[in-house]
Amino acid sequence: MKRGIEVTVNGTLHKLSIEPRETLLEIIRNRLDLTGSKLGCDQQVCGTCTVLLDSLPVSSCSVLGVDAHGCEVLTIEGLATDGELHVIQQAFIEQGAFQCAFCTPGMILAVKALKDQIPNPSEEQIRHFLAGNLCRCGCHMEILEVARSLL
Numbered sequence: 330m331k332r333g334i335e336v337t338v339n340g341t342l343h344k345l346s347i348e349p350r351e352t353l354l355e356i357i358r359n360r361l362d363l364t365g366s367k368l369g370c371d372q373q374v375c376g377t378c379t380v381l382l383d384s385l386p387v388s389s390c391s392v393l394g395v396d397a398h399g400c401e402v403l404t405i406e407g408l409a410t411d412g413e414l415h416v417i418q419q420a421f422i423e424q425g426a427f428q429c430a431f432c433t434p435g436m437i438l439a440v441k442a443l444k445d446q447i448p449n450p451s452e453e454q455i456r457h458f459l460a461g462n463l464c465r466c467g468c469h470m471e472i473l474e475v476a477r478s479l480l
């Protein structure tokens with residue numbers, strides 16, 4: 330039986346009727362047409378589906394939509410403002426911290442959460458915080474450099 334939820338995504342409130350088994354990632358991609366968040370492993374391992382749920386990074390492939398009821402979600406599409414890229418997006422571009430970019434939306438949101446939550450993080454804290462986001466193209470050193478440059 331379908332369930333009604335209310336979830337705010339990128340500042341817009343959505344009232345949805347969803348299946349209990351639907352994941353937050355499915356809702357974001359299939360119902361709201363926000364396709365920046367990617368499905369990789371579907372097992373809470375790779376981080377390509379990372380979004381911020383009430384400001385905390387989560388693997389949206391492993392969060393049920395019903396559990397997002399009443400929450401605020403930020404996806405990569407909500408990061409730029411008035412056509413201006415967020416400083417983290419700009420840094421990824423300027424420092425070439427990607428190849429195929431499949432991991433990049435999740436990486437950027439993970440860096441944002443780190444930046445928001447831990448002022449002046451240590452190298453160990455940066456690596457620990459980003460450990461849940463994998464880059465199959467092997468851009469981890471460049472991504473770490475972006476994170477260090479912004480924190």
Ligand code: FES
Nearest residue numbers: 369370371376390
């Ligand atoms: S697709 Fe969600 S963690 Fe890999």
Ligand code: FES
Nearest residue numbers: 428430464465466
């Ligand atoms: S840039 Fe290709 S997976 Fe990270």
